Amino acid sequence: xxxxxxxxxxxxxxRIRTKSYLISLAxxxxxxxxxxxxxxxxxxxxxxxxxxxGQAPPPAAQLAYSRLPDEAAARKAVVDGDVDAxxxxxxxxxxxxxxxQRLGLILESVHRDAQIRAAGLTITPLTxxxxxxxxRYEGVRTGIATLIVMVLFFLLIYSAMFVxxxxxxxxxxxxxxxxxxxxxxxxxxGGKIVGLGALGLxxxxxxxxxxxxxxxxxxFTADLPPGMGGIVVSAVIWFxxxxxxxxxxxxxxxxxxxxQEELNTVLTPMTMLMMFTYLTxxxxxxxxxxxxxxxxxxxxxxxxxxxxxxxxxxxxxxxxILVSGALMAVAVVAVLLGAARVYRxxxxxxxxxxxxGEVVR
Amino acid sequence: MLEIDGxxxxxxxxxxxxxxxxxxxxxxxxxxxxxxxxxxxxTMRIVMGVLDADSGEVRLGGRPVTYDDRRTFGxxxxxxxxxxxxxxxxxxxxxGRLHGLAPAAARSATAALIERLGLVERxxxxxxxxxxxxxxxxxxxxxxxxxxxxxxLDEPFSGLDPLAxxxxxxxxxxxxxxxxxxxxxxxxxxxxxxxxxxxxxISAGRMVAYGPVGELREREGxxxxxxxxxxxxxxxxxxxxxxxxxxGDRDVLLCExxxxxxxxxxxxxxxxxxxxxxxxxxxAEIFREAVA
Numbered sequence: 001x002x003x004x005x006x007x008x009x010x011x012x013x014x015r016i017r018t019k020s021y022l023i024s025l026a027x028x029x030x031x032x033x034x035x036x037x038x039x040x041x042x043x044x045x046x047x048x049x050x051x052x053x054g055q056a057p058p059p060a061a062q063l064a065y066s067r068l069p070d071e072a073a074a075r076k077a078v079v080d081g082d083v084d085a086x087x088x089x090x091x092x093x094x095x096x097x098x099x100x101q102r103l104g105l106i107l108e109s110v111h112r113d114a115q116i117r118a119a120g121l122t123i124t125p126l127t128x129x130x131x132x133x134x135x136r137y138e139g140v141r142t143g144i145a146t147l148i149v150m151v152l153f154f155l156l157i158y159s160a161m162f163v164x165x166x167x168x169x170x171x172x173x174x175x176x177x178x179x180x181x182x183x184x185x186x187x188x189x190g191g192k193i194v195g196l197g198a199l200g201l202x203x204x205x206x207x208x209x210x211x212x213x214x215x216x217x218x219x220f221t222a223d224l225p226p227g228m229g230g231i232v233v234s235a236v237i238w239f240x241x242x243x244x245x246x247x248x249x250x251x252x253x254x255x256x257x258x259x260q261e262e263l264n265t266v267l268t269p270m271t272m273l274m275m276f277t278y279l280t281x282x283x284x285x286x287x288x289x290x291x292x293x294x295x296x297x298x299x300x301x302x303x304x305x306x307x308x309x310x311x312x313x314x315x316x317x318x319x320x321i322l323v324s325g326a327l328m329a330v331a332v333v334a335v336l337l338g339a340a341r342v343y344r345x346x347x348x349x350x351x352x353x354x355x356x357g358e359v360v361r
Numbered sequence: 362m363l364e365i366d367g368x369x370x371x372x373x374x375x376x377x378x379x380x381x382x383x384x385x386x387x388x389x390x391x392x393x394x395x396x397x398x399x400x401x402x403x404t405m406r407i408v409m410g411v412l413d414a415d416s417g418e419v420r421l422g423g424r425p426v427t428y429d430d431r432r433t434f435g436x437x438x439x440x441x442x443x444x445x446x447x448x449x450x451x452x453x454x455x456x457g458r459l460h461g462l463a464p465a466a467a468r469s470a471t472a473a474l475i476e477r478l479g480l481v482e483r484x485x486x487x488x489x490x491x492x493x494x495x496x497x498x499x500x501x502x503x504x505x506x507x508x509x510x511x512x513x514l515d516e517p518f519s520g521l522d523p524l525a526x527x528x529x530x531x532x533x534x535x536x537x538x539x540x541x542x543x544x545x546x547x548x549x550x551x552x553x554x555x556x557x558x559x560x561x562x563i564s565a566g567r568m569v570a571y572g573p574v575g576e577l578r579e580r581e582g583x584x585x586x587x588x589x590x591x592x593x594x595x596x597x598x599x600x601x602x603x604x605x606x607x608x609g610d611r612d613v614l615l616c617e618x619x620x621x622x623x624x625x626x627x628x629x630x631x632x633x634x635x636x637x638x639x640x641x642x643x644x645a646e647i648f649r650e651a652v653a
Contacts, residue, residue, distance in 0.1 A: 006458050010455055014444075173442040173443065173445070174438055175444060177406075177409070177438040178436055178438060178456070178503065178504075181409050181410065181431050181436050182432050182456065182459040182460045183459055184428070348411055350440075
C-alpha cells in the first residue's frame with residue numbers, strides 16, 4: 001500500500017505544480033460561475049416599463065411605472081422603445097404595433113382592479129394548491145442536471161486522458177522498467193489513478209463551490225430546489241465511480257502503445273464509450289422521467305452520468321440509487337482487475353503497438 | 362552469491378538465449394561482453410524480473426530470486442528512463458522511497474550521491490535540462506540510492522566522458538568492496554579488462570568464454586611468440602617459421618608456430634636476444650576469436 005501511496009503523492013505533487021493544471025482549474029471555476037449568472041443575463045428582468053400620463057393606476061408586481069407629461073411625450077416614448085407601453089388617463093393604452101399579450105393581460109387586470117376598488121368592492125384572490133408532484137423547481141432542476149452532465153463529462157475525459165498520458169510517458173521512456181523492480185504493477189497503476197483522481201476531485205469541488213458561490217451572489221440561491229446538498233454529494237460519488245471505470249480503461253489502452261502520438265487512436269474505443277455515455281446523460285437531462293433514462297440509469301457505465309442527472313432532475317427513490325451504485329461498483333471492480341491484467345502484460349512490451357488480444361488471454 | 366543458471370528465451374523462431382549461465386560472488390565485479398543482440402540485455406532483464414525466461418533460474422544465496430530480493434537490487438536498464446520534468450534530487454529521492462527507504466534516509470542518501478557524482482549544481486534542475494552525460498549520472502544515482510545488495514548495469518559507461526568513467530568506476534569498485542556482486546555490460550573492452558574480476562563473452566545467446574580475466578587470457582593465450590634480436594646477420598631467420606620485420610637496428614620475429622626452444626637457440630646464435638616471450642592476448646583479441 002505504501003508503494004501505491006508514494007506513486008499517488010508523486011502524481012499529485014508533479015501535476016499540481018504545472019501551470020496547465022492551475023489554469024484549467026481557474027477556467028472551469030470561472031465558466032461554471034458564469035453559467036450561474038447566465039439566467040439573470042439572458043432572461044433580462046421579467047417586469048415591464050409602462051409610461052403613465054395623468055392618473056396613476058394601482059401598483060402591480062410586474063409593472064414599473066414612469067410618469068410622462070402628456071400624450072405626445074407618451075407616444076414618442078413608446079415609439080422610441082423607452083417604455084413597453086403607455087397608459088393614458090387610466091383608460092387608453094399606447095403600444096408600438098401589437099401589444100405584448102402578457103402585458104395586455106396584466107394591464108387589463110390592473111384596470112379592472114382599479115375600477116372595482118373605485119366601486120368600493122374588495123375581492124379575495126384565488127388560492128392555488130398543487131395535487132401533483134412539486135413541479136415548482138422543474139426548470140431549475142433540469143438546468144442543474146444539464147450542468148452536471150457537462151461538468152462530469154469534461155472532468156472525466158480530462159482526468160482519464162491524464163492517466164493514459166502518464167502511462168505512456170512511463171512506458172515510452174522505459175522508466176517503467178526501473179519502477180517495476182521496486183513496486184508492483186497494481187501499485188503503480190493504482191497510485192496513478194488515485195493521485196490523478198484526487199486532483200480531478202479537487203477540480204470538481206472547486207467547480208461546485210464556484211457555482212454555489214456565484215448563485216448566492218446573484219440571489220439565485222433562493223430559487224435552488226431543496227435537497228441541493230444531496231444532489232452535490234451524489235454528483236461527487238458518481239464522479240468517483242465513473243472516474244475509476246474510465247481511467248482504468250484509459251490506463252489499459254494506454255499501456256498498449258509506447259508513444260503519445262499513438263494514444264488518440266488506441267483510446268478511441270474508450271472515448272467513444274464516454275461520448276455515448278455523455279449523449280445518453282444529456283438525453284436524460286432533457287427527459288429525466290422517460291423509460292430510456294430510467295433503464296440507462298442502472299446500466300454501467302452509463303449510470304455513472306445518467307443517475308446523477310436523474311437524481312438532480314427528478315425525485316429518484318433511494319433504493320434505485322443504491323442498486324444502480326452497487327451495479328456500477330461491481331463494474332468498476334471488474335474493469336480495474338481487467339485493466340491491471342492488460343497493463344501488467346503490456347507495459348513492458350515497448351516498441352510496436354501491442355494488440356489487445358495478445359494480452360487479455 | 363548470484364547464480365544465473367541455464368537461461369533460455371525464444372522470441373518466435375528467434376532464439377535469444379540458449380542456456381546462459383554465470384555466477385557472481387559477493388564483491389566480485391563481472392563484465393558482460395558480447396556483440397549487439399548477443400543476449401546481454403535479455404539476460405539482465407530476466408535477472409531483474411522485467412522479462413520472464415522460458416526456462417532456467419536466477420538464484421540469490423541458493424534460493425530463487427523473489428520480488429522482494431529484486432527490490433534490493435540496483436538496476437540501470439539499457440534504455441535510460443527518467444521523469445524528464447522532475448528535478449534531479451527529487452527524482453533520486455523518489456526512487457529511494459520506492460525501494461523502501463524512510464524519508465530521512467532517502468534524503469541523506471540522495472545528498473551523498475549528488476555530491477559524489479558531481480551533480481550538486483544541477484540538483485534543483487529538471488532532468489530534461491541536463492546534458493546526456495549528466496542524465497546518465499542521475500540514472501546511475503537512481504540505481505544506487507538504496508545501497509543495493511546486487512548491481513545490474515546495462516552499458517553504464519556508454520556516452521560518458523573520461524572523468525565520468527573514472528567516477529563511475531570508483532563507485533562500482535566501492536560497491537564491490539562492500540561485498541556486492543556487480544554485473545555490468547560494456548563494449549569498452551579495455552575498461553572491462555581493467556575493472557572486472559571475471560568476464561563472460563556471449564555470442565548468439567550462448568556463453569562462449571567465461572571465467573576470471575587472468576585465467577581466460579592464459580587459457581586463450583597460445584599467444585604469438587615475439588623475439589627481438591640485435592646485431593644479427595641478415596638471413597639468420599630464414600629457416601624459421603614466422604614473420605621477420607626490422608625496427609631500427611633490431612630484428613623482430615613474430616611466430617605463431619614452431620618449437621620455441623629451437624627458435625631461441627637460433628636467435629642466441631645470431632645475435633643479442635633482447636626480448637623473448639609470448640604475448641598474452643588482450644580481451645579484445647579473445648573476444649574477436651571467441652565470437653568469430
